[in-house]
Amino acid sequence: MDNSVKSLVKNAIKNVVESIWKKDLHHLPQFVVDRPKRKEWGDLSTNLPFLLSTRGGEHPESIGEIISSGLSREKIFSRVEFASPGFINLSLSDSFLKDTLKKVVRERENFTVFSLGEGRSVQVEFVSANPTGPLHVGHGRAAALGDAIANNLGKLGYKVYREYYVNDIGGQIKRLARSLWIRMRQIEGEKVEVPEDGYRGEYLVDIAKVAGEKLNIKEELSDEKVIPLLSRFVVDEILKDIRDDLDRFGVRYDRWFFESELYKNDDLSRTLSLLEQKGLIYEKDGALWFRTSSVINGEQDRVLRRKNGEYTYFASDIAYHQDKLKRGFYRVVDIWGADHIGYVPRIKAVAKVLGYPEDALKIIIYQLVTLKRGGRRVSASTRAGEFISLKELLDEVGRDAARFFFLSRSSDSHLDFDLELAKKQTPENPVFYVQYAHARICSILRKAEKEGIFTPDPEKVNLNLLTTPEERDLMLSIALLPDQVKEAGENLEPHHLTGYLQEIASLFHYFYTRHRVITNNRELSHARLFLIQAVKIVIADLLGILGISAPERM
Template structure:
């Protein structure tokens, strides 16, 4: 636990810098070096200190490098103009890290940073008006991986799905269903122009008739609550099934209607009135967004017809979250909500959120491709391609990996043909095959009478090749990758590290035999690949992807 190599480096840098510069140090970064010849890690601190002290960055860097080179954490420390220090991690530190991952297994990347504080991740939250589509799949993979990542950092994480089961969209959905039912009963009625035209409503209409009988003689007032409850239950059941197949579970399904039932909506509006943050204009109720965020327009909370907006409900919902004692609330929204972020942050500030409490992650659109050619995102009838069809074609693991392969704020191209390939060009196959290959080697070693040595008995000093050193370095820096991905809410960094680790293992495998005539070297290499196996398993588990032992 708390096995950050970067934190160790940072402490040593701060100690050395304080001896040379008693004043408070500016914020500085420690980053992975982009080229092998630049070491394993680097910092730009000499450049920063030069700017504030007036001394040359070369003098500062050489003094710091000289002081730090005596530390056992490093085999070499060098200053590089114009203002960087490169760090080469020592074999002893790499060996210690390898022993730790084998001993601690998945706890190797666990941190106490969260101190078991409550964090909520609310994601997908698709309106219960139809099946989940591929865009929702990206949200599901992102939210679930983030929740797993935050759990690794020591937070107590609650996954939540917010169900919008109130308002105009529900009225349109229920009216559309009513028309479908009446059509099945032989009436010649047309769907409303703004109605839902998906064929899934025909299936729901049949199910309703089978359960409830004909509705010809029913009045709208009488049938509406029955239809509303039935259609939400049916669509949510379908959504839950898709998410379960995708490996996503929730701790709570929160219904918007709860906000109305328990009067929270009206209490939050009363609270905002007391703070002089709402006003009446032209028969509508408005929120003074502009009073909190300069340049933002005021927003409607209640329309002229008395109907409350989703913004009003969202404010009440976020106050409900705050009252539940969450240290941090993470909302994952689609790109179509990006313009909604400023007003939501303004409202959150008005009801007591700090800047750090509410984090909103926006994910961009997904473009489906087949062999490099774009696939239409919707069917002939205008429906989006359902997530379940993608899962049936490529499987859960490939879908998750591809959805998480790029930063959430980047557009994602998802090639269905590539995701199905069992070749190295398919990244998820490449990673899983590395794990399966290690399992095969370990089984073969066991058949030959080798067992994994105790950490205190294995001679890791025999691991001298650059390929072995690269693998140990990637293992040593794994906790930092997990920590940083969780801190910045960006699990795509883990897929990158995973691919790098798999690539390094495959390269090692082509250059070195694991099981050799040299027993001590064999045991050392078996220990090494066991560490790689645990690392791959660990990251895959955070991403919600399986680690097969045979392929």
């Protein structure tokens, strides 16, 4: 499947060019087909004449005119115009737009499905927060991003695996368990304090109470025996909360991958010996090092196994990425917070030596989230322990608003999250605005049905009655939806979809204020009901990709 209008147009252009110049032009330069800035310039435009002129030395005008006259014979265009200095502006024919509208109603959410990823699987690993405390708002951004990207890739036809990598072993977990142990003893009345480098959050006190009841630990047990026991317990408890939060946020994983698995089945040592064979490992100062410097210029070598014999996180991560590769993913997407930015070259180097194809590993770095209440910044310092948890955010603004806001900016961009705005049930709030468009359509459809006017089948509707510019704008916007989904998916940039949603909602509201859907003219009512039904389908579809609900009533 492929309902991309841009591909259709590109192919038409290619055919025309090839038939005109015969074998003179073997391959065309990478030309662009996109929406022009101004309405007068048509629905789509291409810069091909510019690009051809620089090659052949001809003027863009002459080339442009020749291609234009060839294209004007194509049925999908109603108007083809060369525009100085080097564009061809294209208008899609009404019959094409109307056929496409019918296609939307027939295919529904499959309208935006592509088969280009068929037979290939993709893994998206995201959030993967350490199980040492509750998720905070930053993890919410990761969750929204990862889930939307996964949905989007699913639309492109890939089989998508969502995965959470759990660091369930290592020094931090030991510190966590020790902190818990201290909290438990405090409850028993012992005078002990959680150390500076421990985990001092209140949540451990709650877990300590549960641990005290469930574990039945005898005081005389040595630390050596207690800590492993408590480690398991505390990781399980915190992970339970993390799962709950994510579940509430609408995120489900196909797999929770535990770091400890890599040790149990020897993956780690196998991977390291693989690197050793390649001569990328050496010993120095009692530690085992990876020769990052020989793979990537300017990088430092990194420790894999410490002096004390323990492996570093980096070592596990190498084994983990080897495991991903072995599972045969066509593409692997890692979503990390900005605080891991320095880690990227290292893991890229690893991917390279493990034999990942170029670009098979995509690492998305998202910038930090700043919470605001009105204009005022909400303190979110982890250090002071007063960070806002994902749970609190969901309590306050809800899942839909949280997702929409997280997805409304490029991941490279710092995110200002205005809690007040997110809560508002007014059109300044973009989530509300978009959802309202959907609910409003549902309301009209309900009213029409009550009056005995039913939305017709694609075979029966007379779309020639849709003649106003507002109707055409909606049809055009809908026709270009598959391209939007494709581009957002290929670039792993779901934020484009929130923008598109706002555009289509706005076109609908504008149409609504200018025209009545239910009129005395039954045939016209049918045509308009058909149109708004299509709008409803695409809004719900896009919201679905973003993991946001499309309410029928609000």
